[in-house]
Structures are given as structure tokens and as C-alpha cells.
Amino acid sequence: MTFPATVSAGAGAEGSRPTGRPGAGELLDLLRARTHGGAAGTPVTHVERVPARPGTVADWPEWVPAELRAALAGQGVVAPWRHQAEAAGHAYAGRHVVVATGTASGKSLAYQLPALATLLADPRATALYLAPTKALAADQLRSVATLDLDGVRPACYDGDTPRAERDWIRAHSRFVLTNPDMLHHGILPGHAKWSAFLRRLAFVVVDECHTYRGVFGSHVAHVLRRLRRQAARYPGTPRSVPGQRGATGGPGSTPDGPVFVLASATSGDPAAAAERLTGLPVTAVTEDTAPRGGLTFALWEPPLLPPSQSDGPTPAALAEPLPAGAGLDATPARPMLGDGLDATPARSTPSDGLDAAPARSMLGDGLDATPARLTPSDGLDAAPVRLARGDGLDAAPVRRSALRETADLLSDTVAAGVRTLAFVRSRRGAEVIATTARRSLDEAVPGLGARVAAYRSGYLREERRSLEQALLGGDLLGLASTSALELGVDLVGLDAVLICGYPGTRASLWQQAGRAGRSGREALAVLVARDDPLDTYLVHHPAALFGRPVEATVLDPANPYVLGPQLCCAAAESPLTPADLELFGEGAKEAVEALVAAGALRHRPTGWYWRHSGRPEVDLRGTGGAPVDVVESSTGRLLGTVDPASSHFQVHPGAVYLHQGVSYVVDALDLDDGCALVHAEEPDWSTHPRDVTSLSVVSVRSYLDAGPVGMFLGEVDVTSQVVSYQRRRLASGEVLATLPLDLPARELRTVAVWFTVSPESLAAAGVEAAEMPGALHAAEHAAIGLLPLVATCDRWDIGGLSTANHPDTEAPTVFVYDGHPGGAGFAERAYRAASEWLSATRDAIAECGCEAGCPSCVQSPKCGNGNYPLAKPEAVRVLDVVLDNLARVAPAQPAGT
Ligand SMILES: [Zn+2]
Ligand SMILES: [Zn+2]
Numbered sequence: 001m002t003f004p005a006t007v008s009a010g011a012g013a014e015g016s017r018p019t020g021r022p023g024a025g026e027l028l029d030l031l032r033a034r035t036h037g038g039a040a041g042t043p044v045t046h047v048e049r050v051p052a053r054p055g056t057v058a059d060w061p062e063w064v065p066a067e068l069r070a071a072l073a074g075q076g077v078v079a080p081w082r083h084q085a086e087a088a089g090h091a092y093a094g095r096h097v098v099v100a101t102g103t104a105s106g107k108s109l110a111y112q113l114p115a116l117a118t119l120l121a122d123p124r125a126t127a128l129y130l131a132p133t134k135a136l137a138a139d140q141l142r143s144v145a146t147l148d149l150d151g152v153r154p155a156c157y158d159g160d161t162p163r164a165e166r167d168w169i170r171a172h173s174r175f176v177l178t179n180p181d182m183l184h185h186g187i188l189p190g191h192a193k194w195s196a197f198l199r200r201l202a203f204v205v206v207d208e209c210h211t212y213r214g215v216f217g218s219h220v221a222h223v224l225r226r227l228r229r230q231a232a233r234y235p236g237t238p239r240s241v242p243g244q245r246g247a248t249g250g251p252g253s254t255p256d257g258p259v260f261v262l263a264s265a266t267s268g269d270p271a272a273a274a275e276r277l278t279g280l281p282v283t284a285v286t287e288d289t290a291p292r293g294g295l296t297f298a299l300w301e302p303p304l305l306p307p308s309q310s311d312g313p314t315p316a317a318l319a320e321p322l323p324a325g326a327g328l329d330a331t332p333a334r335p336m337l338g339d340g341l342d343a344t345p346a347r348s349t350p351s352d353g354l355d356a357a358p359a360r361s362m363l364g365d366g367l368d369a370t371p372a373r374l375t376p377s378d379g380l381d382a383a384p385v386r387l388a389r390g391d392g393l394d395a396a397p398v399r400r401s402a403l404r405e406t407a408d409l410l411s412d413t414v415a416a417g418v419r420t421l422a423f424v425r426s427r428r429g430a431e432v433i434a435t436t437a438r439r440s441l442d443e444a445v446p447g448l449g450a451r452v453a454a455y456r457s458g459y460l461r462e463e464r465r466s467l468e469q470a471l472l473g474g475d476l477l478g479l480a481s482t483s484a485l486e487l488g489v490d491l492v493g494l495d496a497v498l499i500c501g502y503p504g505t506r507a508s509l510w511q512q513a514g515r516a517g518r519s520g521r522e523a524l525a526v527l528v529a530r531d532d533p534l535d536t537y538l539v540h541h542p543a544a545l546f547g548r549p550v551e552a553t554v555l556d557p558a559n560p561y562v563l564g565p566q567l568c569c570a571a572a573e574s575p576l577t578p579a580d581l582e583l584f585g586e587g588a589k590e591a592v593e594a595l596v597a598a599g600a601l602r603h604r605p606t607g608w609y610w611r612h613s614g615r616p617e618v619d620l621r622g623t624g625g626a627p628v629d630v631v632e633s634s635t636g637r638l639l640g641t642v643d644p645a646s647s648h649f650q651v652h653p654g655a656v657y658l659h660q661g662v663s664y665v666v667d668a669l670d671l672d673d674g675c676a677l678v679h680a681e682e683p684d685w686s687t688h689p690r691d692v693t694s695l696s697v698v699s700v701r702s703y704l705d706a707g708p709v710g711m712f713l714g715e716v717d718v719t720s721q722v723v724s725y726q727r728r729r730l731a732s733g734e735v736l737a738t739l740p741l742d743l744p745a746r747e748l749r750t751v752a753v754w755f756t757v758s759p760e761s762l763a764a765a766g767v768e769a770a771e772m773p774g775a776l777h778a779a780e781h782a783a784i785g786l787l788p789l790v791a792t793c794d795r796w797d798i799g800g801l802s803t804a805n806h807p808d809t810e811a812p813t814v815f816v817y818d819g820h821p822g823g824a825g826f827a828e829r830a831y832r833a834a835s836e837w838l839s840a841t842r843d844a845i846a847e848c849g850c851e852a853g854c855p856s857c858v859q860s861p862k863c864g865n866g867n868y869p870l871a872k873p874e875a876v877r878v879l880d881v882v883l884d885n886l887a888r889v890a891p892a893q894p895a896g897t
Pocket of ligand 1: 849
């Protein structure tokens with residue numbers, strides 16, 4: 001690493017508190033100069049200035065009792081910001097409300113005020129608080145507990161709560177903090193024990209509600225409906241809170257049931273998302289009136305590496321090899337590092353001799369059967385392109401990895417005495433960044449490395465809080481962390497935030513960047529692009545990040561694969577009545593009938609009953625049935641679970657399975673028992689499953705006829721079978737062996753968006769028949785990569801398939817489908833925003849400087865077909881034909897049939 005003397009000199013001696021830290025602009029100049037001082041081009045593609053904003057204070061609402069005001073004043077809260085007072089006022093008046101404002105804007109006060117004021121005024125009222133993580137609930141508990149209010153007795157009730165304390169909490173706590181999983185698995189099934197609490201439930205707080213999206217969000221929506229149902233079954237004593245409910249309530253006041261207060265990161269149309277989540281009318285408060293320091297936001301694209309270099313390992317890194325599984329490019333073939341699965345060409349590659357005509361093959365890019373979900377991984381740059389060299393294909397240009405670049409930037413900011421938080425998607429990524437930065441710093445100034453640490457969810461809460469305190473206090477200068485949700489709410493006001501790879505949504509980008517900035521001081525945020533089409537597109541199209549509102553949260557409670565199981569849970573809690581069906585919304589009637597036909601429910605005059613003695617087994621995070629347990633044979637230890645849909649890809653016999661950085665090899669996969677047996681072993685190879693995928697169209701929900709082009713939304717059946725796997729040498733990617741597997745095919749009924757293009761229009765646009773499969777395949781890869789631009793999904797939530805002639809469409813077709821049974825709303829978003837989505841896809845390909853395709857445009861880390869065939873220029877022509885024709889017709893309308 002080329003550590004600049006100017007920077008290390010400025011760092012001062014270890015231990016001394018640096019003085020005269022550079023401002024955001026100077027810091028950026030310094031980083032820019034350091035990295036590529038004078039070399040071709042600059043890594044900074046855009047600089048956005050976000051101006052400082054003063055705060056707007058409101059008076060305390062008159063209903064806030066003196067006791068609560070005094071307690072808050074004791075915590076340094078002397079008056080609410082206007083948005084806090086506004087949201088609190090709605091809730092206190094009985095109107096469901098969502099407050100959607102920036103990081104550190106004090107959303108807690110918006111729900112603490114009405115909930116605690118009510119609890120103080122009515123000594124029997126209760127409140128339930130839901131957080132997506134235990135850590136956040138623990139933070140909130142601390143915040144409420146320090147107010148030390150009489151008779152509130154706040155308590156966390158989650159999987160870690162000792163049995164002995166649970167009875168006490170049910171009987172005495174009036175402010176219970178938990179999570180949706182505990183509500184689903186513990187509280188609702190045991191509602192009888194909670195009757196006293198539910199009877200008096202005045203408020204339900206849903207914190208960080210934007211995290212309830214996709215399939216998980218759809219499940220949580222029904223868990224909340226089940227909560228409303230049980231609360232209604234225990235009729236409460238009238239709540240005598242002035243201003244709340246009854247005649248004195250506002251126009252939106254609810255006749256019965258708890259008031260919902262939701263807190264969200266800034267998101268598009270938060271009222272609509274909150275209404276979908278709760279099934280209730282919700283008022284939104286979105287104007288952030290908390291003060292904010294100015295922010296300089298830079299977009300940073302790591303440079304291309306010289307052709308001879310696989311990556312620019314720093315001298316330090318060469319001297320001391322990175323830990324195995326660390327995920328730098330030195331181990332390109334690690335299967336866990338990619339965005340996912342090696343989805344294979346559906347039909348056979350030409351060399352299989354089964355179907356030599358490429359024009360008839362379907363190229364599938366399946367779901368990421370993914371590592372990503374297990375070890376929230378992040379695509380540590382193990383793009384297949386790097387393997388391609390071993391296959392004798394032309395090497396595509398490779399960029400310096402975002403991890404290395406972020407580690408270097410962190411070293412530089414820390415050396416400059418700037419308190420910096422670096423975000424990366426995986427835990428291992430956080431370790432790698434911290435380790436690399438520590439090493440660089442120690443080389444420059446021995447001992448300086450000790451001021452950088454990694455932060456991950458595996459640590460105890462106390463350890464994490466002490467790391468946060470060390471960073472806030474300045475003893476620690478750099479912290480590398482995974483997602484913002486794991487961090488304590490107090491960890492704000494930093495001088496710089498580095499974001500390694502686009503976090504997937506603008507909402508989370510702003511949430512992470514929002515950790516930087518204090519009043520009166522300009523802070524720096526840097527988004528370091530990873531080598532993939534979406535990141536590359538974004539750093540070259542800043543308007544896509546800065547000129548647009550954040551995304552709306554996508555969830556679909558009507559998904560029959562979510563609704564059915566949730567209705568079983570509800571029926572097991574208490575028999576369903578016709579009125580309940582209304583509560584569960586669209587499709588509930590049909591779903592109940594199907595459950596009766598399937599023998600899960602029994603219809604009696606008094607309602608629908610759950611027929612079995614045990615409870616339904618429903619996992620809030622999936623729709624694929626019971627998860628597969630991964631068990632270490634020698635110890636019986638449960639290492640983790642794998643979604644059944646991905647189990648064939650991840651834990652097939654012989655698979656190398658990484659768990660928290662430790663390597664295991666699978667001995668057996670028992671599909672009947674839902675269990676994979678593994679032993680610890682670190683072989684010299686990685687494993688790459690190959691599958692055969694086919695897709696058939698079940699029904700069309702909506703379509704757009706654009707002459708030679710058709711755009712469709714509908715149900716599809718995706719059948720995939722993992723048929724073999726390759727062992728590839730870790731260092732070189734060389735294929736060592738291809739071994740057959742004997743696993744059954746799996747079916748996925750889901751929702752897809754697809755487009756068809758007539759062969760004639762493609763020919764007219766200069767796409768030769770021989771290039772068609774490669775053109776469509778390339779367009780499909782890039783389209784999957786860019787879908788997160790329009791839908792709040794991750795690349796691994798989506799699969800794709802392209803073919804030059806699909807039997808159901810009888811035309812060249814590209815399918816992109818939701819990777820969850822019944823769909824998760826992503827394909828639907830893509831369909832609604834088709835022009836925007838596909839023109840970004842087209843631009844991402846056309847503007848990439850590479851010649852024949854690279855990971856920044858059409859190559860996919862998920863492609864099990866070795867990214868073959870791919871035809872980059874022709875892919876642009878395909879998309880041009882599609883976009884030109886779409887532009888000639890009206891926007892998509894739902895079809896009548
Ligand atoms: Zn490219
Ligand atoms: Zn592919």
C-alpha cells in the first residue's frame with residue numbers, strides 16, 4: 001500500500017488526540033490525492049453537497065404530564081422537534097401514525113410521548129413495542145427505563161428472557177419490548193396468558209417498519225393483524241385518557257383496538273406502506289425538523305487494475321496472507337462470496353450434446369440459493385470473470401475490490417484523526433476491512449492500528465456498546481460494521497462514513513450516511529462502488545441517487561403462500577369467523593376454502609378451526625416450508641439453517657459450507673428429516689452447484705402489447721434440479737472435478753415479469769440469430785442487476801431465465817422472477833416501472849467501457865453457465881428495440897382477465 005507520508009505525518013503519535021482534523025472537503029481532496037495521485041482519472045465520479053439544516057422546536061403538547069417532561073429533561077430533552085410533537089399528537093388523539101424521518105431525528109420521542117403519557121394517566125394501560133432486532137429493543141428498553149417512570153415497569157420479552165422472568169413480565173410490565181418473531185411464536189399462541197396485557201393494550205409501536213418488506217414484511221403484516229384480532233377478543237375496560245378515542249378523538253380515531261405508531265427510515269409513500277403493513281388507515285409525518293450538519297457525499301469508483309494484476313494486493317497483504325475465507329480476490333472461487341448461486345443454463349450447455357442449438361436453450365439465472373442469506377454475504381468480488389481466465393476465455397477488465405478500497409480509505413481517514421464508520425454487507429467483510437486497515441496503519445505508525453476495530457452482531461451487547469462509546473469518545477477512530485440496524489441509536493455524529501458497496505436501497509444508503517454529521521460541522525460520506533452493474537450505474541448516474549425520493553417499501557400480504565399459513569396460525573389461536581376474513585384482506589376467503597379442502601382447517605357453524613393438535617410451523621422469513629438444519633455430526637451442534645429452496649444449492653453432499661468464516665464439508669443431506677450433516681474441513685477447493693432450470697407460464701395477470709414487443713406480468717412455474725457440482729481450486733479457479741448429484745427437482749410457483757421481442761425486429765436491429773441467445777442472456781443479467789433500482793429487493797431475491805424461443809411465448813424472451821413462492825412484489829414493481837428499469841439496464845451496458853462484457857455490466861456472479869454466451873453490444877440493441885416500442889404505447893394497465 002502506498003501510504004502517503006503527508007497523511008501519516010499528520011496522524012501524530014499514537015495515543016495523542018489528533019488536533020486540527022481536516023474538514024470534509026479537505027478530507028476528500030486528501031483521499032483523492034492519496035489513492036491515485038495523478039494516475040489516470042479520478043475515482044471520484046460525483047460530489048453532492050447536502051446543506052446543513054437548523055432544527056425547528058415545538059412546545060410540549062399540553063397533555064404531556066409534568067412528570068414525563070421532568071424525566072425527559074433529566075435526559076437532556078428540553079423540548080420536542082416539531083415532527084416529534086406532530087406525530088405524538090396524532091397518536092395521542094387516537095390516529096394511527098407513521099413518522100418517516102432521517103437517522104437520528106429522534107423518532108423514539110414520537111412514540112414515547114403518547115405511550116408513556118397514556119401509561120401515566122391510566123394506571124392499567126399497556127403498550128407493546130416491536131423492533132426488528134433484539135439489540136434495538138434492548139436500546140429502547142434502556143431509553144425508557146432511564147426515565148424511571150412510576151408503574152411503567154418496561155421489560156424486554158424475547159427469546160433470551162429467562163423463564164422465571166416471563167411470568168413477572170406478563171403480570172406486571174406495562175411497556176413490553178419484543179420482536180415480530182416472539183410475537184408470532186410466543187405471545188400470540190399464548191394469548192390467554194397475556195389476556196390482561198392485551199385487554200389494556202393502548203399502543204403498538206412498530207419501530208424501523210421499513211425493514212418489514214418482501215416476504216418477511218408480508219408475514220409481519222399478518223402477525224399484526226393477528227395481534228389486532230386477539231386484542232379485540234379481550235374487550236378492554238374503557239380507556240379514560242383525555243383526548244384519546246371516543247367523542248373526543250379526532251376524525252381518524254379508532255373506535256377500538258390499540259393505536260399503531262410506526263417509525264420508519266425515510267421512505268417513499270410511508271403512509272401506504274404502513275397501511276399495507278397494519279391494515280389500518282395511517283397518517284404520515286415526513287418533514288424532518290431535527291437539525292443536521294452539512295454533508296459532503298462523494299461517489300467513488302475503484303480504478304481498473306493493470307491487466308497483469310489479479311488485484312492489487314498491498315505489500316502488507318502479500319507479506320501476510322489474509323485469513324482463509326476472508327473474501328478478498330485472492331480466493332476468487334469461494335462460492336460463498338458471490339451474490340449467489342450458480343444458476344445454470346437451463347437446458348444444457350451445447351457441450352452436453354443434449355441440445356446443441358443455442359437458439360433453443362434457456363439460460364437460467366436462478367435464485368440465489370444463497371449464501372447471502374446465511375452469512376449475510378455481500379459479493380466479495382468473486383466474480384466468475386476472474387475464473388474465466390482459467391477457462392481460456394478472454395479476461396475482462398477487473399476493478400480494485402471495493403473492500404480493499406474501503407480499507408485503504410479507512411486507513412487514511414483514521415490516520416488523519418477522523419472518526420469514521422465503514423459499512424459493509426457481510427460480517428466477514430467488516431473483519432477484512434478492519435484487519436487490512438489495522439495492518440496498514442501499524443506499518444505507518446506502529447500502534448495506530450489499535451484504534452480501528454470491527455463490529456459485528458456476534459459480539460455481546462456490552463462489547464458492542466463499549467466499542468460505540470470508544471468511537472464516540474475518540475479513543476477508537478475507525479469502526480467497520482455490518483448494517484446500520486445492529487448499531488446503537490446513539491452512534492451518530494461521526495465525521496465520516498464509508499459505505500462499501502451500495503446497500504441496496506436509497507433508504508438504507510441515507511440511513512447509513514446519516515450516521516455522519518453533527519451540527520456545526522461538515523461531515524463526509526463516501527459510497528465505494530463494487531464491481532457490479534448496479535453500483536457502476538449509480539456512481540455514473542448520481543441523479544438516480546440524489547435526485548429521487550427513496551423507495552417505497554414493497555410487501556404483499558395477499559401472497560397466498562404467506563396468507564394461507566398465517567390463517568392457519570390465526571385459526572390455531574382462536575377459530576376464524578367471517579368477520580376475521582375481512583381483517584386478513586383480499587384473498588382470505590379463497591385461502592380459507594383452500595385450507596379446508598386441504599384438510600388443514602375444519603368448517604363448523606361457529607367458524608373455521610385448526611384441525612391439528614400441534615401448532616402450524618410457519619417461518620416468518622420464508623415461504624418454502626421448514627428450514628433445513630445444518631448440524632455438525634461430531635458434536636450435534638446446530639450451525640444454522642438453510643432455506644429449503646436453497647438447500648440443494650448450498651448443502652448438497654460434498655458442498656463446502658461456510659459458517660461465520662469457518663469452512664465445513666457436507667457429508668449428507670437428509671431431505672426427509674430436513675437436516676444436513678457436516679464436518680469441519682478446509683479443502684483447497686470451493687464447490688459450485690449446477691442446475692437445470694425450466695420455466696413455464698401459468699397465467700398472465702397483465703400485459704402490454706407494444707407491437708413487436710410484449711411486456712408481461714404473471715404466474716410462472718420454475719422447475720430446477722441441482723444435477724452436479726464442480727470443485728474449483730481456490731487460488732486459480734481451475735475446475736478440478738465435476739461430480740454428479742442425485743437430488744429431486746424443485747418447483748417454484750411464483751410471479752415473473754417478462755418481455756418478448758419478435759425475431760424480425762431483432763434482425764432489423766442488427767442482432768443476428770447466432771447472437772440472440774447471448775444478447776438475451778446479457779440483457780437478463782444486467783436487468784437482474786438493475787432491478788433493485790426500482791424495487792426494494794436484493795439481487796439474490798430474484799432469478800432469471802432467457803431463451804431465444806420459449807415454448808409458451810413462441811418468441812425470444814427474458815424472464816425475471818421473484819425467488820419466493822407466490823412472489824414478493826418485486827417482479828410486479830419491475831413491470832410497473834418497466835421503462836425506467838430497462839432504460840437504466842440499457843445505459844448500464846452501453847456506458848460500460850469494457851469491450852465484451854465485465855462484472856460492471858453483463859457478467860453475473862450468479863451465472864452457473866460461466867457467463868456464456870454473452871453478447872454485449874447486441875444486448876443494447878435488444879433493449880433499444882424493447883424501449884423504443886414501449887415508448888410508443890401507453891403505460892402498463894392491468895389486463896381485464
Ligand atoms: Zn462492462
Ligand atoms: Zn447467466
